[in-house]
Amino acid sequence: MTVERKSAICVLGTGLIGGSVLRAAVAAGYEAWAYNRSHTGVQAARADGFDVSDDIETVLRRAATADALLVIGVPMPALDSILSDVKLFAPDCALTDVVSVKAPVAEAVRRYELGARYVGGHPMAGTSESGWAASSSGLFRGAVWAVGVDPGTHAQTWSRVARLALDCGADVVPVLAAEHDQAVARISHLPHVLAEALAVAGAGGGDLALGLAAGSFRDGTRVAATSADLVRAICEPNATALLDALDDTLRLLTAARDSLAADGTLGELIDAGYSARVRHEDLERWEITDVRPGDQDWLNRLHEAGQRGGVIRTLD
Amino acid sequence: MTVERKSAICVLGTGLIGGSVLRAAVAAGYEAWAYNRSHTGVQAARADGFDVSDDIETVLRRAATADALLVIGVPMPALDSILSDVKLFAPDCALTDVVSVKAPVAEAVRRYELGARYVGGHPMAGTSESGWAASSSGLFRGAVWAVGVDPGTHAQTWSRVARLALDCGADVVPVLAAEHDQAVARISHLPHVLAEALAVAGAGGGDLALGLAAGSFRDGTRVAATSADLVRAICEPNATALLDALDDTLRLLTAARDSLAADGTLGELIDAGYSARVRHEDLERWEITDVRPGDQDWLNRLHEAGQRGGVIRTLD
Numbered sequence: 001m002t003v004e005r006k007s008a009i010c011v012l013g014t015g016l017i018g019g020s021v022l023r024a025a026v027a028a029g030y031e032a033w034a035y036n037r038s039h040t041g042v043q044a045a046r047a048d049g050f051d052v053s054d055d056i057e058t059v060l061r062r063a064a065t066a067d068a069l070l071v072i073g074v075p076m077p078a079l080d081s082i083l084s085d086v087k088l089f090a091p092d093c094a095l096t097d098v099v100s101v102k103a104p105v106a107e108a109v110r111r112y113e114l115g116a117r118y119v120g121g122h123p124m125a126g127t128s129e130s131g132w133a134a135s136s137s138g139l140f141r142g143a144v145w146a147v148g149v150d151p152g153t154h155a156q157t158w159s160r161v162a163r164l165a166l167d168c169g170a171d172v173v174p175v176l177a178a179e180h181d182q183a184v185a186r187i188s189h190l191p192h193v194l195a196e197a198l199a200v201a202g203a204g205g206g207d208l209a210l211g212l213a214a215g216s217f218r219d220g221t222r223v224a225a226t227s228a229d230l231v232r233a234i235c236e237p238n239a240t241a242l243l244d245a246l247d248d249t250l251r252l253l254t255a256a257r258d259s260l261a262a263d264g265t266l267g268e269l270i271d272a273g274y275s276a277r278v279r280h281e282d283l284e285r286w287e288i289t290d291v292r293p294g295d296q297d298w299l300n301r302l303h304e305a306g307q308r309g310g311v312i313r314t315l316d
Numbered sequence: 317m318t319v320e321r322k323s324a325i326c327v328l329g330t331g332l333i334g335g336s337v338l339r340a341a342v343a344a345g346y347e348a349w350a351y352n353r354s355h356t357g358v359q360a361a362r363a364d365g366f367d368v369s370d371d372i373e374t375v376l377r378r379a380a381t382a383d384a385l386l387v388i389g390v391p392m393p394a395l396d397s398i399l400s401d402v403k404l405f406a407p408d409c410a411l412t413d414v415v416s417v418k419a420p421v422a423e424a425v426r427r428y429e430l431g432a433r434y435v436g437g438h439p440m441a442g443t444s445e446s447g448w449a450a451s452s453s454g455l456f457r458g459a460v461w462a463v464g465v466d467p468g469t470h471a472q473t474w475s476r477v478a479r480l481a482l483d484c485g486a487d488v489v490p491v492l493a494a495e496h497d498q499a500v501a502r503i504s505h506l507p508h509v510l511a512e513a514l515a516v517a518g519a520g521g522g523d524l525a526l527g528l529a530a531g532s533f534r535d536g537t538r539v540a541a542t543s544a545d546l547v548r549a550i551c552e553p554n555a556t557a558l559l560d561a562l563d564d565t566l567r568l569l570t571a572a573r574d575s576l577a578a579d580g581t582l583g584e585l586i587d588a589g590y591s592a593r594v595r596h597e598d599l600e601r602w603e604i605t606d607v608r609p610g611d612q613d614w615l616n617r618l619h620e621a622g623q624r625g626g627v628i629r630t631l632d
Contacts, residue, residue, distance in 0.1 A: 124530040144528060173528060183525035187518045191532035193582065194510050196589025197568045201561055202503045203592035207625045209499035210596045212460060212489060214440040216507035217596070219535040224593035228586045239580050245517055246573045250566065252513045257562045264555050266509065270544045273512025276519035277540035280526045280533070309523045 006030050006167075007160055008068035010059060010093075012082050013037070014045050014052055016126060017098045018073020019135030022050055024168035027137040031066070035059040036132075037078070044132045056082075060089035069160050071121075072097035072105075075233035079105065083112040094157040096121045096164075100184060101238040102148060102177035119161045120148035120177055122184070123170055128225040141169035144285070144311060149174040149302045155294035162293070163315055171285060171311035174302035185241035190249060192231050193242070195224040285311045292316070322346050322483075323476055324384035326375060326409075328398050329353070330361050330368055332442060333414045334389020335451030338366055340484035343453040347382070351375040352448075353394070360448045372398075376405035385476050387437075388413035388421075391549035395421065399428040410473040412437045412480075416500060417554040418464060418493035435477045436464035436493055438500070439486055444541040457485035460601070460627060465490040465618045471610035478609070479631055487601060487627035490618035501557035506565060508547050509558070511540040601627045608632070 011022045011034035018034065022045070025032040033051035036042050045052035053059050063070055070093045074082050079099065086095065095118045099105050102120045109118045125143040127134055145165035147158065162172045175183070199221040202209055223231075235242055252269055259267030288310040291301045302312075327338045327350035334350065338361070341348040349367035352358050361368040369375050379386055386409045390398050395415065402411065411434045415421050418436045425434045441459040443450055461481035463474065478488045491499075515537040518525055539547075551558055568585055575583030604626040607617045618628075 124528050126531060143530060146528060173524075175524065175528075179524060180528075183521045183528050186521040186525045187529035187533040190517055191514060191536040193569070193572060193585070194514055194536060195532070195593075196582075196585050197565050197572070198507060198510055199589040199592035199596065200568055200585070201506055201565045203595055204561075204564055205499045205502040206623070207599060208489075208491065208495060208623050209502045210599050211601060211625045211627075212440050212462060212491075212496070212499050213503035213596060214459060215442060216511070216539045217503040219538050220507040220510060221589075221593050221596065222535050223532045224589040225597065226590075228590040231586050231590075232582060235582060235586075236576070236580055239576050243573065243577055245520075246569065246576070248520055249513050249517045250569055250573065252516055253509070253562065253566055253569070256509060256513070257559065257566065260552070260555050260562070261559055264552055266512075266548060266551060269509065269512050269516070270547050270551075273515040273537075273540040274542075274544040274547075276515035277511075277537045279519055280515065280529060280537065281541065283523060283526050285527060307522075307524050309527045311527075 008032065008063070008066040009071060009164065010034065010063035010068040011071045011073055013072065013074035013078070014041055014132050014135070015073060016130045016134045017123065018071065019045065019132045020137065020139035021071055021073060021098060021168065023135055023137035024140055025164065026050065028167040030167070033059065033062065041132050056085045057089055060085060063093050064090040067093065069094045069096065069164065072099065075099070075230060076101065076104065076237045077233055079108050083108055083114060086114060087112045093117065094160055096161045098123055100188065100234045102146070102180045104237045106148070106150065106177050117154055117157050119153055119157050121161055121165065122146040122180065123165065123168070128223050130227055130230055138169065140165070143170045144173045145170035146173045146175045146180050148177055148180070149299045149306070150177050151299060153299055155298065159293045159315060162312060166313070166315060171313055173311055174306035176303055179307070181238050182241045182244070185238050185245045189235040189238055189242045190245045192223050192226070192235055193246065194249070195221050196231070199224040283309060285309055287311060287313050324348065324379070324382040325387060325480065326350065326379035326384040327387045327389055329388065329390035329394070330357055330448050330451070331389060332446045332450045333439060334387065335361065335448045336453065336455035337387055337389060337414060337484065339451055339453035340456055341480065342366065344483040346483070349375065349378065357448050372401045373405055376401060379409050380406040383409065385410045385412065385480065387480070388415065391415070391546060392417065392420065392553045393549055395424055399424055399430060402430060403428045409433065410476055412477040414439055416504065416550045418496045420553045422464070422466065422493050433470055433473050435469055435474050437477055437481065438462040438496065439481065439484070444539055446543055446546055454485065456481070459486045460489045461486035462489045462491045462496050464493055464496070465615045465622070466493050467615060469615055471614065475609045475631060478628060482629070482631060487629055489627050490622035492619055495623070497554050498557045498560070501554050501561045505551040505554055505558045506561045508539050508542070508551055509562065510565070511537050512547070515540040599625060601625055603627060603629050
């Protein structure tokens with residue numbers, strides 16, 4: 001039990017999220033080490049006292065020997081390369097990821113025949129900074145961490161992934177990959193796209209406008225400070241769901257625009273927006289206490305509870 | 317000189333902005349008192365030790381006697397009522413306002429024949445809270461405060477208004493009313509509209525989406541927590557400029573949407589948004605030191621300096 005509770009963790013990619021997982025896992029008492037492609041990133045992490053290497057083969061062979069849980073923390077464009085190495089050097093390890101979008105990762109994992117012990121994950125935390133320098137052991141404290149409950153999920157692997165999330169300080173939200181991707185299109189990818197549009201429209205007002213900008217513009221454009229490559233890597237793999245969210249938004253904005261042109265009012269948008277924001281603020285997560293991984297029908301029951309706002313806060 | 321430096325201040329409307337002006341003015345050593353329409357607001361301000369009344373006639377007659385600077389802090393829909401009282405009881409007082417939009421206020425002031433000693437103002441600060449309870453003497457510290465430099469502006473009144481802004485802790489940005497309104501449409505009113513649309517689109521993903529929402533959604537929707545009536549009162553009077561900003565935004569979002577549908581990329585929006593945000597972050601205000609109110613051509617020179625990012629930080 002103790003062995004399973006703090007099984008070894010091998011993080012692949014030590015950017016903001018992967019780096020924070022490494023820090024949080026070590027802080028929680030896990031044996032944890034990591035791979036990072038860039039030597040600069042490796043040196044920075046080592047200088048901070050972490051066990052990080054740019055030798056993927058050695059890192060993965062050690063994971064295979066230790067039966068470590070692999071945590072993929074690279075952006076989507078680097079996923080295939082990492083999976084092909086995992087397939088070569090540690091094909092039997094339990095596997096999770098902290099990449100934003102879930103269905104495309106699951107599809108790639110299946111393509112590399114690594115699906116049997118894969119459980120997708122997505123900690124809902126970040127900053128507009130990126131890279132090891134921005135990582136912190138406390139990034140996930142109080143956050144939610146989506147953990148996949150798609151049909152066929154391996155109960156023991158699920159528990160290892162969920163336990164890591166809990167030990168990093170997060171609440172676990174059980175979710176299907178497709179439903180996760182639809183949800184994050186609306187609450188993570190759409191905010192990025194709107195922030196970029198707001199930044200461009202604001203700058204269209206020149207230095208006078210940018211000089212007068214205060215809290216509403218600063219907050220509304222905060223995530224536009226994220227590097228452009230990273231934003232594309234996060235949003236574009238979720239194109240279908242993001243298109244749906246963008247089309248809804250364009251309809252809402254066009255209706256408000258037309259109403260403003262026709263009769264000088266912003267129409268229903270303002271009341272609807274206020275209600276939606278209040279609904280978000282008032283949303284209370286509740287604790288799922290009656291489902292254990294591996295129980296009869298546990299995947300369906302966790303899925304259904306997650307849809308209704310349930311989270312897991314402890315695992316026996 | 318001392319008399320002019322800390323001339324009496326009479327604030328009309330003690331909500332978030334007007335209330336904060338009253339607090340900041342008192343903290344800076346001004347004799348200051350205020351009117352508020354709602355008795356609850358009056359009681360709350362009095363309980364905090366401020367000289368506030370709901371008797372507009374008494375408040376304005378005192379201002380006339382003391383030659384106070386009137387500061388209008390009511391939302392647009394209440395402006396006519398306040399101006400008609402000013403016209404009746406204190407028509408010769410110097411007059412400014414802290415209402416978001418400037419050209420419509422200037423027009424109303426002219427309609428009441430109060431234009432001779434009017435200088436429009438707009439402190440670029442706020443919170444999503446409103447009312448006296450949210451006000452604070454430090455709200456304007458480090459903020460910018462737009463002060464109008466339209467043709468015909470009275471130099472001494474301008475100095476009184478600018479000095480009040482400086483004494484409240486703000487930097488003064490000299491600006492034409494029309495250019496101000498175009499600028500704030502992009503960096504204040506548009507952020508409100510986008511925040512409302514994001515909140516609605518996010519809530520369209522149900523409790524799962526709202527439960528997964530983290531920093532990007534929270535920041536992107538923060539100002540949607542502002543009361544709907546106040547958002548309409550801020551944005552709708554600036555319909556023409558806001559339509560222009562909304563049309564730009566719709567073009568940007570539609571191009572990104574079409575690009576995402578056609579080839580799976582968000583196109584140029586992400587790079588442009590990143591650059592615009594960085595431009596905002598890197599923008600440095602510089603101090604205008606070579607123009608004194610009343611100097612030859614001072615209005616044009618201040619206007620031109622303000623357009624280039626100049627601010628006033630001291631007045632002799």
